[in-house]
Amino acid sequence: MTLEHSVLFSPQKIGAYTLKNRLAIAPMTRVSADKAGLMTTEMARYYQSFAESGFGLIITEGLYTDKRYSQAYRNQPGLSDIQQAKSWQPLLSSLNASGTLLIAQLMHGGALSQYNKYQDHTRGPSAVRPLGQQMPFYYGQGQYPLPEQMTMQDIREVIKGFVSAALFAQSAGFHGVEIHGANGYLLDQFLTPYSNRRSDVYGGLLANRLRLYREILQAVRAAVGDNFIVGVRFSQKKVNDNEHTWPEAIEAAWQTFTLAKNSQVDYIHTTEPQAWAPAFANSPSLAALAKHYSGLPVIANGGIVEGEQALDVIKHQQADIVAIGRAALANPNWVDAIKYGQALRAFDYDLFKPIANLENASRYLDSVS
Ligand SMILES: Cc1cc2nc3c(=O)[nH]c(=O)nc-3n(C[C@H](O)[C@H](O)[C@H](O)COP(=O)(O)O)c2cc1C
Numbered sequence: 273m274t275l276e277h278s279v280l281f282s283p284q285k286i287g288a289y290t291l292k293n294r295l296a297i298a299p300m301t302r303v304s305a306d307k308a309g310l311m312t313t314e315m316a317r318y319y320q321s322f323a324e325s326g327f328g329l330i331i332t333e334g335l336y337t338d339k340r341y342s343q344a345y346r347n348q349p350g351l352s353d354i355q356q357a358k359s360w361q362p363l364l365s366s367l368n369a370s371g372t373l374l375i376a377q378l379m380h381g382g383a384l385s386q387y388n389k390y391q392d393h394t395r396g397p398s399a400v401r402p403l404g405q406q407m408p409f410y411y412g413q414g415q416y417p418l419p420e421q422m423t424m425q426d427i428r429e430v431i432k433g434f435v436s437a438a439l440f441a442q443s444a445g446f447h448g449v450e451i452h453g454a455n456g457y458l459l460d461q462f463l464t465p466y467s468n469r470r471s472d473v474y475g476g477l478l479a480n481r482l483r484l485y486r487e488i489l490q491a492v493r494a495a496v497g498d499n500f501i502v503g504v505r506f507s508q509k510k511v512n513d514n515e516h517t518w519p520e521a522i523e524a525a526w527q528t529f530t531l532a533k534n535s536q537v538d539y540i541h542t543t544e545p546q547a548w549a550p551a552f553a554n555s556p557s558l559a560a561l562a563k564h565y566s567g568l569p570v571i572a573n574g575g576i577v578e579g580e581q582a583l584d585v586i587k588h589q590q591a592d593i594v595a596i597g598r599a600a601l602a603n604p605n606w607v608d609a610i611k612y613g614q615a616l617r618a619f620d621y622d623l624f625k626p627i628a629n630l631e632n633a634s635r636y637l638d639s640v641s
Pocket of ligand 1: 576
């Protein structure tokens, strides 16, 4: 089936910008930056190829926000100084030709940090060792370290880091930022009762566990003004816990997505193993709940491989935009393939072996094509 004339290829407004279609690249950490956290020409080529293949929006991999406790991975790119921000400018200039927008994902690793050039220990909401094991394909090994509990001053520094990273992104020419509130990283550690045992205003009730989201979103919006996209990503699952569901279920969805709307964000990005599946027993999907409670544009991500699946998610009012991760890595021509009904290659985790960087992925793709 060709989807050339479907809604997938119609424009969609987010904030002050209009996307040329409903197809986005999901944020994917590829541990390929240089030692100073700068983006490389290899990375620019990788992102440029998604623009050339027709995606209307690219969300970058998670960029660390400060030189304190935010960095999570060796060779992760950062947005903690002006040189790091400027290293994205060649890509930004080349994207102008294709009309693809670039949003920087701002990420604080918190207790899930596996490597930090600036510190030899981790800090999170509470001194609770994260579940699971570090990820070998990002150079990790064994248990996560036991984090120190963040002080009030640490939390103020976290907020400052998100604000300054957003300002660096804006000055470098990005079209917006996405606050990474998902997948088990720092903000999600605050949201999750088992990693947040605090007894102060950041712990306990759901409204307290969401406080840091609100403070970051509001501070970033106040700093960047209205004409720069600010989005936020939420999930139930985590890189170190693929069973987790929000304990307050639908009440959590209501409070979370209302908070995003009240914090003047331009879009909500939800990720679930299957973007279209019920979020809770007998409920709509997380994306549909985000749309329902916020009225904002919603990006849905997770498990979308075929064009018809993407179309279904949009047609059934679950979301406005779909974000594609692994299927786009396995099929760098994914947009054209679904547009003209061409066959897709199945994703294979060999693409990330032994390290999930761009060099190994190119080698893998050369070997199978
Ligand atoms: C190698 C890899 C790196 C990822 N890095 C990030 C990241 O930096 N930030 C983020 O929010 N999600 C990250 N994710 C999650 C993806 O954005 C996406 O949610 C996940 O791959 C599911 O979507 P898919 O089924 O389309 O692949 C990553 C996923 C993969 C496979």
